[in-house]
Amino acid sequence: MTEVVEAVFISTGSEDNTTCSVQDLRTGTDLMRYKGGGCAQHQGLSIIGLNYLFAANAAKPLIHVWPINKQEQMSGIRYVVPGKVNAMAVTSDAAFLVAGIQENIYLWHLNTGRMLNTISKHYQAVTCLRFTDSGEHFVSAGKDGAVLVWNLTSASAPLDSGTGQDSNEPLYSFNDHGLAVTDIYTGIGGSRSYLYTVSLDRCCKIYDLMGGILLVSVVFPVALHSVCVDKLERSVYVGSAEGKIYVFHTENTPRMTEYHMDEEEAQAFVGHAEGKAITCLALNMSATTLVSGGEDKQVCVWDTGSRQLIKTIPQNGAVSNLRIRLVSGVVFQPEHKQPEMFADSLKRMICPREENDYIELTPMSNEDNEDEEDFPQSALDDELVLKLIALMEKKTASENGVEAEEEEEAEDLDELEDPDESDEQDELEEQDELEEQDDSQPEDLETDASEQEEPPTRNSKATKASSDKEGTTQSGSASTEQDAYIAKLQEENRQLKEETKRMFEYLYDYVSRTPQAKQTGSDKSKRKKPTPQ
Numbered sequence: 001m002t003e004v005v006e007a008v009f010i011s012t013g014s015e016d017n018t019t020c021s022v023q024d025l026r027t028g029t030d031l032m033r034y035k036g037g038g039c040a041q042h043q044g045l046s047i048i049g050l051n052y053l054f055a056a057n058a059a060k061p062l063i064h065v066w067p068i069n070k071q072e073q074m075s076g077i078r079y080v081v082p083g084k085v086n087a088m089a090v091t092s093d094a095a096f097l098v099a100g101i102q103e104n105i106y107l108w109h110l111n112t113g114r115m116l117n118t119i120s121k122h123y124q125a126v127t128c129l130r131f132t133d134s135g136e137h138f139v140s141a142g143k144d145g146a147v148l149v150w151n152l153t154s155a156s157a158p159l160d161s162g163t164g165q166d167s168n169e170p171l172y173s174f175n176d177h178g179l180a181v182t183d184i185y186t187g188i189g190g191s192r193s194y195l196y197t198v199s200l201d202r203c204c205k206i207y208d209l210m211g212g213i214l215l216v217s218v219v220f221p222v223a224l225h226s227v228c229v230d231k232l233e234r235s236v237y238v239g240s241a242e243g244k245i246y247v248f249h250t251e252n253t254p255r256m257t258e259y260h261m262d263e264e265e266a267q268a269f270v271g272h273a274e275g276k277a278i279t280c281l282a283l284n285m286s287a288t289t290l291v292s293g294g295e296d297k298q299v300c301v302w303d304t305g306s307r308q309l310i311k312t313i314p315q316n317g318a319v320s321n322l323r324i325r326l327v328s329g330v331v332f333q334p335e336h337k338q339p340e341m342f343a344d345s346l347k348r349m350i351c352p353r354e355e356n357d358y359i360e361l362t363p364m365s366n367e368d369n370e371d372e373e374d375f376p377q378s379a380l381d382d383e384l385v386l387k388l389i390a391l392m393e394k395k396t397a398s399e400n401g402v403e404a405e406e407e408e409e410a411e412d413l414d415e416l417e418d419p420d421e422s423d424e425q426d427e428l429e430e431q432d433e434l435e436e437q438d439d440s441q442p443e444d445l446e447t448d449a450s451e452q453e454e455p456p457t458r459n460s461k462a463t464k465a466s467s468d469k470e471g472t473t474q475s476g477s478a479s480t481e482q483d484a485y486i487a488k489l490q491e492e493n494r495q496l497k498e499e500t501k502r503m504f505e506y507l508y509d510y511v512s513r514t515p516q517a518k519q520t521g522s523d524k525s526k527r528k529k530p531t532p533q
Helices: 376-417 419-440 442-453 456-503 505-511
Strands: 004-012 018-024 030-035 040-048 052-057 062-067 087-090 096-101 104-109 114-119 126-131 137-142 147-151 172-174 181-186 194-199 203-208 213-219 224-229 235-240 244-249 258-260 278-283 289-294 298-303 308-314 319-328
Touching: 004 040, 018 040, 018 052, 040 126, 040 319, 052 087, 087 126, 096 126, 096 137, 104 126, 126 181, 137 181, 147 194, 172 203, 194 224, 203 224, 203 235, 235 278, 235 289, 244 278, 278 319, 289 319, 298 319
Parallel strands: 040 087, 181 224, 213 258, 224 278
Antiparallel strands: 004 018, 004 319, 018 030, 040 052, 052 062, 087 096, 096 104, 104 114, 126 137, 137 147, 147 172, 181 194, 194 203, 203 213, 224 235, 235 244, 278 289, 289 298, 298 308
């Protein structure tokens, strides 16, 4: 048997040895029976990734664990908890377990068995616990009518966090129900999803978890015990205390916050024994089939479009939990192996942090990515960051060197506009410098006098040679100034690198590279001045 089927997991309050049974939803064939765990508590059944089954005992402070393909419990693992569990929930990755015991909420890390926190914010017993689909938040509800939304990260922190904030404060606290909350449902979207709650006060309320506000409250004629919503969240099914299932559609949402729905308008599903509460509801993957269980010891299968009863599955006791999963028959075969994910026991007190209580992360550098095609997004981010750094460096360099560039451009423009005048001025400056040099060097007087007696042509050649020598001296001094200017730019770029490193800590490999010196004026080739005729 390898075909994929929709399996329904059913737990009842019967006194026989079967805690939970699995049946094919379409054919009614028995697929598996889990034994030895007593009666499963209402809101106390969890299926972990089609590998394990968790069930809280309704009469004892125990949580039982079964492999998905075995009738007997796991050898050596039977969780003893501080008290009888009223409600329980496990994250989809089997990392965290949250349980409601009386009015307290206990949070465990399953891989190590450590108790992370104990939360006491309900005034009466906890009745419902649910994780969001992302596992980042969980919702608790109790007999006091309170619905509390918790952040898993904050709730799992120690009581003394040292930050001045109480880790036991919920993210949202809704106190709109007047009586005990009997069931809750979270939609798709994590912290952006909708939250559906039902209560004995006859109200079904819809909350927006993103804004923490109440959207609408639908009031029914009788008390409500269960709620279920399709994947598109268009139809909301609620189970009543009189054995009827009502449905209302969110597409026709009223414009007022509180809306009273008549019994005729609610489109009831009639088939359970009258006067017996509907305790469990579940929808199949396509939302075409509704499965309900109640205190009348029956599981009914309905067609959601016509509201017709397809079949009835008798049970040995009142139905306490219903879950529908899309599974392959292979998972129930003995050859199917499950990963080891749990600790042997759960601690009964909050444990301090250990030295090795951390997650090791290995950062990846750009040098490790030899094949750039395998990381297109990373390569794109690298290019953007490099461009940003280049723009910042260019901006800083331009601000520091704008005056020098303007002076050079002005000199170039003057030379282009009047080259003769600029040449004459250069000759006058060179003659003055030669006279000063002659005064400072008396030993060269005779040589200068002999040079003055020579013909004008030779004198002009000597003047040219001297000007070339002086030009070399000037270029040396200009080179020294240029080196100082480059050193200044390098120092500014070093400061810019440190600021950029703080902005982009995760890309410090790029920022820490030695910045290239901005040679604003040194790269420009000097034009050779024309020789005066």
